[in-house]
């Protein structure tokens with residue numbers, strides 16, 4: 005059987021993931037990058053990226069984010085390195101802000117993720133408690 009040959013143009017975030025998944029499915033893949041791999045001129049450049057399930061933009065993203073988490077954990081396992089570091093997250097906003105309400109709904113109500121909304125003086129205690137349990 006002839007293995008399909010695939011060329012991926014650009015080996016940044018998406019291109020690198022595409023190359024890895026195509027190769028894992030048994031195809032010959034070549035990634036073409038105009039700079040070096042891991043260069044500092046792309047969207048992927050920098051020390052870190054945030055990942056969050058409490059996704060304000062729309063709850064429909066949550067299943068995709070869950071899948072992304074699985075794939076990130078798989079990278080941790082395959083490399084033996086903590087490339088993806090699961091930690092708790094905090095949104096701070098004025099009382100009643102849509103931002104927090106929608107993110108909370110996305111995470112908690114719709115998909116059963118542990119999220120909570122706290123206010124005023126309770127914030128400090130609640131955050132310390134939550135973060136110490138999530139680390």
Ligand SMILES: Cc1cc2nc3c(=O)[nH]c(=O)nc-3n(C[C@H](O)[C@H](O)[C@H](O)COP(=O)(O)OP(=O)(O)OC[C@H]3O[C@@H](n4cnc5c(N)ncnc54)[C@H](O)[C@@H]3O)c2cc1C
Pocket residue numbers: 013014015016017018019036037038039045046047048049052053054055
């Ligand atoms: C400052 C900043 C902060 C961000 N923070 C977050 C965050 O917290 N969480 C999050 O999820 N996302 C974040 N993003 C978004 C995320 O980083 C990008 O969506 C993602 O990296 C885009 O991946 P990409 O493969 O499309 O682009 P890139 O990673 O830039 O890859 C494109 C690659 O294509 C190469 N290329 C382009 N043209 C050619 C060509 N003609 N021939 C060969 N190679 C070519 C480029 O050199 C580059 O390496 C952030 C982005 C930025 C800029």
